Amino acid sequence: MSSAQVGFDTTESEEAIREVAREIAGDYDQDYWMEVNGPEKRRPTGYWRDCADAGLLGTTVPEEFGGQGLGMSELMAAVEELVKNGCFGTEMLFVVNVIFGGVTLTQHGSREQKEEYLEPLVDGDLHFCMALTEPNAGHNAPEMDTHAEQTEDNIYRINGPKQWISGIDRADKMLLVARTTPLEEVSKRTMGVSLFLADPEDDAIDIRQLETGIPHPENSFELDLHDYEATEDDIIGTKGMGLYQLFDTVNPERLVTSAGGIGLGRCALNRAIDYASDREVFDQPIGSHQAVQHPIADAWSKLEAAEQLVNKAAWMMDEGKDRRDTAEISNMAKLRATEAAYEATDQAVQTHGGKGFLRKHGVVEMWKGSRLARVAPGSTEMMLNDIAEHTLDLPRSY
């Protein structure tokens, strides 16, 4: 259980995690991260090993399965601190492995699945990915085309397309989301979907890489499943309830993305502050002008505000608060953090003037990186839809 508490003090475990994160970050320079997030996608093997050795990959995994048995609050501290100290793309690496793998299996895996997969995930030896998104469905997941048909000998034959599946080229296991009861036969459109533990290297899965124009550490792919075969033992949790169980994966996913965004925003603004203090034009540091100071101060305060929402949502998860209430605060946190991160990185580019576009300063890469989180996972518009409908009780607009 997390040692997170109500109030604003940093807990001892959180401070210890931040210290470890700073130490790890200190061993990897900007060139390393440019290669990890660049088109060549250098595999961050040394970094991942360090995170595993320090216990960070098992932060939320119970001790009996090799983890630390801590909470989301500590996980947010780790991700924020790593990114703030220059480990760009950490949030995606953590989402793909720690959340899609570790959190899903901890929450809903069978005893056998936990025993087999959690420890290697915590040790950094097993890599994960998740296949939820589809070309025709987009954010409208219940309308997915991928379906699993159960044969007489209890095999599930799975067919359908998936899109934007990150890290499948490096993954040993995949969380695969498929409809097990046709949409027309369920009383609620969110029912009849199941989670499968799948083998990404199976011949029944064709993968094609997507070329993106933003820095991130995992390539993304389109998939086609042709008669992929799964068994009852491959189902994670309760058959037909996958979209409900997935709340326990996508809410932490949104928070890790948010924590990464806050770290990125702070990293960018710290560079802007250093630059504004040094750079002199018109015989004084540019940072002495309010027109330069104020937007930095404004962006900094928005990151701070967003972090309070992230902390609140993480605390709600750790305390086992109502899933729907937790989703609302997670969505608000995601909205505020990713918008604040984009504003912060944009301001960092602006403060650097022309030099903001030189790769060596890093801020233009951070700006591009922060753009992704306004769309995925879960766009700004979908966060606003959720707040309007569930928090404000306004009519559902779609």
Ligand SMILES: Cc1cc2nc3c(=O)[nH]c(=O)nc-3n(C[C@H](O)[C@H](O)[C@H](O)COP(=O)(O)OP(=O)(O)OC[C@H]3O[C@@H](n4cnc5c(N)ncnc54)[C@H](O)[C@@H]3O)c2cc1C
């Ligand atoms: C780099 C990257 C990596 C990803 N990795 C993964 C992964 O590993 N696994 C995975 O399953 N998915 C992944 N995704 C998918 C991601 O999580 C998003 O869910 C997905 O991009 C959204 O679907 P779409 O792109 O088809 O958008 P659409 O649903 O087509 O939406 C397009 C636009 O319309 C807006 N819109 C749609 N409906 C509404 C509405 N009702 N009201 C207001 N606005 C609306 C959206 O906000 C958005 O701006 C990834 C995406 C990216 C870009």
